[in-house]
Amino acid sequence: MEFNKLVIMGKEKLIEKVLMLLAFSAIGSLLLITIFIFSEGLPIIIKTGVGNFIFGAHWAPTKGHYGILAMILSSLYVTIGAMIFGVPLALACAITLAEFAPVHLTRFLKPTIELLAGIPSVVYGFLGVVLLVPLIREYLGGPGLSLLAAALILGIMILPTVISISIDAINAVPNIYREGSIALGATQWQTVRKLVLPAARSGIITAIILGMGRAIGETMAVIMVAGNALKIPTSVLDPVRTLTANIALELGYASGAHREALFATGIVLFIIIMILNTTATLIAGRK
Amino acid sequence: MKNFIKWSKGRKLIKKFVLLGLILLLGCGQRDSQSQTLTIAGSTSVQPFAEKLAEVYMQHRPGLLINVQGGGSSAGIMAVQQRAADIGASSRELNDLEKSLYETVIAWDGIAIIVNPACKLDDLSLINLQQIFEGKIVDWSALGLARHGIHVITREEGSGTRTAFEELVMKKTEISQNALVQDSNGAVREIVANDPYAIGYISCGLVNQQVKALAIDGVSPTSKNIKKNAYKLTRRFLFVTLKEPEGQVKEFDDFVLSQKGQMLLEKEGLIGIQ
Numbered sequence: 030m031e032f033n034k035l036v037i038m039g040k041e042k043l044i045e046k047v048l049m050l051l052a053f054s055a056i057g058s059l060l061l062i063t064i065f066i067f068s069e070g071l072p073i074i075i076k077t078g079v080g081n082f083i084f085g086a087h088w089a090p091t092k093g094h095y096g097i098l099a100m101i102l103s104s105l106y107v108t109i110g111a112m113i114f115g116v117p118l119a120l121a122c123a124i125t126l127a128e129f130a131p132v133h134l135t136r137f138l139k140p141t142i143e144l145l146a147g148i149p150s151v152v153y154g155f156l157g158v159v160l161l162v163p164l165i166r167e168y169l170g171g172p173g174l175s176l177l178a179a180a181l182i183l184g185i186m187i188l189p190t191v192i193s194i195s196i197d198a199i200n201a202v203p204n205i206y207r208e209g210s211i212a213l214g215a216t217q218w219q220t221v222r223k224l225v226l227p228a229a230r231s232g233i234i235t236a237i238i239l240g241m242g243r244a245i246g247e248t249m250a251v252i253m254v255a256g257n258a259l260k261i262p263t264s265v266l267d268p269v270r271t272l273t274a275n276i277a278l279e280l281g282y283a284s285g286a287h288r289e290a291l292f293a294t295g296i297v298l299f300i301i302i303m304i305l306n307t308t309a310t311l312i313a314g315r316k
Numbered sequence: 317m318k319n320f321i322k323w324s325k326g327r328k329l330i331k332k333f334v335l336l337g338l339i340l341l342l343g344c345g346q347r348d349s350q351s352q353t354l355t356i357a358g359s360t361s362v363q364p365f366a367e368k369l370a371e372v373y374m375q376h377r378p379g380l381l382i383n384v385q386g387g388g389s390s391a392g393i394m395a396v397q398q399r400a401a402d403i404g405a406s407s408r409e410l411n412d413l414e415k416s417l418y419e420t421v422i423a424w425d426g427i428a429i430i431v432n433p434a435c436k437l438d439d440l441s442l443i444n445l446q447q448i449f450e451g452k453i454v455d456w457s458a459l460g461l462a463r464h465g466i467h468v469i470t471r472e473e474g475s476g477t478r479t480a481f482e483e484l485v486m487k488k489t490e491i492s493q494n495a496l497v498q499d500s501n502g503a504v505r506e507i508v509a510n511d512p513y514a515i516g517y518i519s520c521g522l523v524n525q526q527v528k529a530l531a532i533d534g535v536s537p538t539s540k541n542i543k544k545n546a547y548k549l550t551r552r553f554l555f556v557t558l559k560e561p562e563g564q565v566k567e568f569d570d571f572v573l574s575q576k577g578q579m580l581l582e583k584e585g586l587i588g589i590q
Binding site: 088089090091092099158163166171172173174252256257258259260268270277278279281282283284287 | 360386387388391465467472473474475476479490493494495496497498499506507510511513514
């Protein structure tokens with residue numbers, strides 16, 4: 030019996046090691062992807078010059094022009110637009126569900142909203158093309174495929190992320206605070222506005238930043254509704270091409286320097302998303 | 317005891333993984349047993365048609381493996397010169413440096429300029445077409461229609477259809493940065509079908525009732541006009557070889573040029589050479 034126990038202990042250790050190896054292989058693949066993207070993309074950035082690459086507005090990779098300013102700006106505009114549409118909606122929804130709605134309704138609605146996150150982005154894009162784009166073309170003018178369409182679709186797509194993390198943040202505020210506030214004679218809305226929201230601030234900001242990361246990284250839906258034109262947009266009805274769309278659109282045919290330039294686009298995107306995620310982690314940690 | 321049960325489950329899992337690994341390894345080894353291979357590399361416009369031809373041809377010739385690769389016309393021609401590929405597929409003409417290679421025309425393809433069926437325009441001059449895509453003509457009123465902005469739709473950089481369009485229409489000028497970009501013939505057609513102010517270009521074989529193909533300089537893109545070379549936006553699809561084809565390359569070429577091969581291409585939307 031004693032011997033059996035030893036054997037089992039040994040096997041236990043073995044399993045631990047195997048699991049550890051698997052865990053590190055996951056991190057290792059992440060590292061490899063990073064190294065690969067940088068080694069593929071950096072040479073062309075250096076050759077073109079960082080300034081020319083990031084602040085050049087002329088993108089014609091088969092003719093030797095590699096400026097991605099228009100795409101960086103488009104990505105930012107589309108993301109900001111998505112925030113303008115999505116965040117107020119998401120916050121209102123989160124506050125209602127966490128503070129005002131009856132518990133059984135929240136129990137039913139929260140999982141439903143989280144289900145929205147599971148809808149593939151191509152479906153959102155398809156809905157955008159079929160429903161939203163013709164409406165914009167008819168009532169607002171332009172080709173319909175536009176910055177506005179992309180921002181609206183992305184605004185809807187970030188809802189589940191922002192709502193569900195915000196609800197968790199609001200629920201994490203201890204009930205004693207609310208009870209104290211109400212005992213002092215504050216109304217429920219006053220309690221929420223002056224006490225719960227400030228207390229849940231860091232969680233809510235994290236939610237918004239994660240939503241932003243989702244918006245800036247989204248590809249399929251954006252390709253379908255944004256129109257993908259190369260110029261710097263001057264109106265919300267102009268077609269735009271985001272960084273992600275640029276990579277996905279051209280990768281199929283790209284070779285040589287063109288392919289490298291697409292990887293370089295990936296580097297810029299990678300850095301932007303890293304900055305966003307690090308900010309989110311920092312804010313979340315500063316409770 | 318509980319630990320032991322967990323462990324025996326774990327061992328089963330590991331066995332499964334080992335089995336999976338073995339299957340993968342075996343799968344990798346299989347290719348060596350193929351003795352004959354034929355590599356076709358080049359134009360991504362020709363690629364889908366070459367794949368279709370290869371698929372049918374391989375059914376007739378068990379034991380022969382045909383690899384069809386993309387990469388672009390230039391890459392395909394270079395691969396032939398460096399003997400990396402047996403056949404280079406090209407959707408553009410050979411230039412002076414490449415004239416020593418042997419070319420076989422396998423089919424014709426027209427590029428149709430399409431507008432919405434509601435558009436009153438039927439005929440467009442080549443010069444106006446170029447000016448529209450260059451961004452010099454931005455309003456339909458310049459062509460005698462009601463006043464409204466033109467929505468220009470083009471293909472993504474590197475696409476074979478776009479390259480041919482640039483060679484045939486744009487010459488030295490560049491397509492406007494204002495143009496909407498879509499990544500397939502189908503997507504361009506879909507937008508033009510829904511937008512009465514859009515203009516785009518797609519392969520002739522893919523024109524349907526949803527859109528209207530314009531005549532260019534008075535010549536409409538019918539298969540008759542394309543064969544006569546009267547329609548200006550026509551390109552040839554070539555198979556390029558180092559020298560006159562022989563052996564299995566010739567047999568494949570013969571199949572492509574046979575009635576069956578040509579029928580196959582026409583069914584996929586190209587214009588046969590007969």
